[in-house]
Amino acid sequence: MSLVTSKEMFKKAYEGHYAVGAFNVNNMEIIQGIVDAAKQENAPVILQVSAGARKYANPIYLRKLVEAAIEDSGIDICLHLDHGEDFEICKQCVDDGFTSVMIDGSKYSFEENIALTKKVVEYAHSKGVVVEAELGKLAGVEDAVKVNAKDATYTDPDQAREFVERTGVDSLAIAIGTSHGAYKFKGDPSLDFERLETIEKLLPNFPLVLHGSSSVPIEFVDLCNKYGGAIPGAAGVPEEMLKRASQMGVCKINIDTDLRLAMTACIRQVLVENPAEFDPRKYLGPGRVAIKDMVAHKMRDVLGCSGKR
Ligand SMILES: O=C(CO)COP(=O)(O)O
Ligand SMILES: O=C[C@H](O)COP(=O)(O)O
Numbered sequence: 580m581s582l583v584t585s586k587e588m589f590k591k592a593y594e595g596h597y598a599v600g601a602f603n604v605n606n607m608e609i610i611q612g613i614v615d616a617a618k619q620e621n622a623p624v625i626l627q628v629s630a631g632a633r634k635y636a637n638p639i640y641l642r643k644l645v646e647a648a649i650e651d652s653g654i655d656i657c658l659h660l661d662h663g664e665d666f667e668i669c670k671q672c673v674d675d676g677f678t679s680v681m682i683d684g685s686k687y688s689f690e691e692n693i694a695l696t697k698k699v700v701e702y703a704h705s706k707g708v709v710v711e712a713e714l715g716k717l718a719g720v721e722d723a724v725k726v727n728a729k730d731a732t733y734t735d736p737d738q739a740r741e742f743v744e745r746t747g748v749d750s751l752a753i754a755i756g757t758s759h760g761a762y763k764f765k766g767d768p769s770l771d772f773e774r775l776e777t778i779e780k781l782l783p784n785f786p787l788v789l790h791g792s793s794s795v796p797i798e799f800v801d802l803c804n805k806y807g808g809a810i811p812g813a814a815g816v817p818e819e820m821l822k823r824a825s826q827m828g829v830c831k832i833n834i835d836t837d838l839r840l841a842m843t844a845c846i847r848q849v850l851v852e853n854p855a856e857f858d859p860r861k862y863l864g865p866g867r868v869a870i871k872d873m874v875a876h877k878m879r880d881v882l883g884c885s886g887k888r
């Protein structure tokens with residue numbers, strides 16, 4: 580078993596009308612929880628590393644932990660750079676052994692985004708690594724940069740087709756109403772499924788990606804708040820909507836916030852209920868189980884990828 584690209588995963592997901600979960604990893608317990616779930620569910624899995632995760636954990640630790648997870652679990656894993664902001668970080672990750680990188684040129688003009696993405700595609704493809712790009716702008720918080728809802732722009736379908744043709748990119752993250760973080764909707768949640776359908780028609784057999792796809796489960800929010808947290812009004816993308824997108828051309832669904840919430844809710848509860856406890860294993864262990872249970876639920880009941888490995 581080894582590190583693999585997402586190429587085969589996406590082909591099967593597209594044809595099978597399901598999506599592969601891409602989960603952000605920052606430490607050992609998060610990696611173990613996700614991989615335990617993937618093994619239990621016999622599901623394909625993508626582990627993704629942000630610039631912030633690299634800074635927090637030191638890149639070599641994350642890569643070695645993922646290698647250990649592959650050896651221990653016996654499953655294939657796609658190791659992906661999340662939101663690479665320039666050519667250099669993408670090149671670094673390709674050289675470090677990642678099998679997939681994202682170049683996020685969404686803050687640039689259409690032409691600049693194309694030029695940057697093309698440069699990354701040329702380098703990555705020469706080393707057998709696949710590339711995800713982003714077109715359109717999501718609202719929310721990403722690496723401490725906040726994009727206000729008014730500055731968010733949905734993906735233009737014609738531009739999406741032109742972008743893919745001109746860059747040769749392997750998958751494309753689109754903006755249809757999802758956003759990063761725990762506060763996605765103030766009123767009723769909605770995604771622009773009509774736009775998704777149009778993009779899908781213009782790009783047949785091409786894997787689309789949804790960022791900002793945590794559903795911010797109310798039970799985790801309530802637990803956090805009950806045990807001393809302060810995250811009132813947190814709201815995510817309803818799981819039914821993610822399920823619908825998974826059955827369409829969306830092959831990769833990004834989830835980070837739900838991992839954070841599941842782990843933090845659990846740890847808060849353990850610490851409040853056991854005030855004399857100070858062994859980190861006594862709260863990180865249950866935190867790891869909370870991650871596993873949440874991820875298994877996503878794979879089985881939302882993304883539809885259980886049993887698809
Ligand atoms: O898109 C993401 C990572 O790239 C994560 O999105 P969430 O904040 O909804 O978990
Ligand atoms: O899209 C952002 C991901 O949730 C990663 O978050 P981070 O940059 O804080 O690691």
Ligand SMILES: [Zn+2]
Binds near residue numbers: 683713
């Ligand atoms: Zn982005």
Ligand SMILES: [Zn+2]
Binds near residue numbers: 662759790791833
């Ligand atoms: Zn993202």
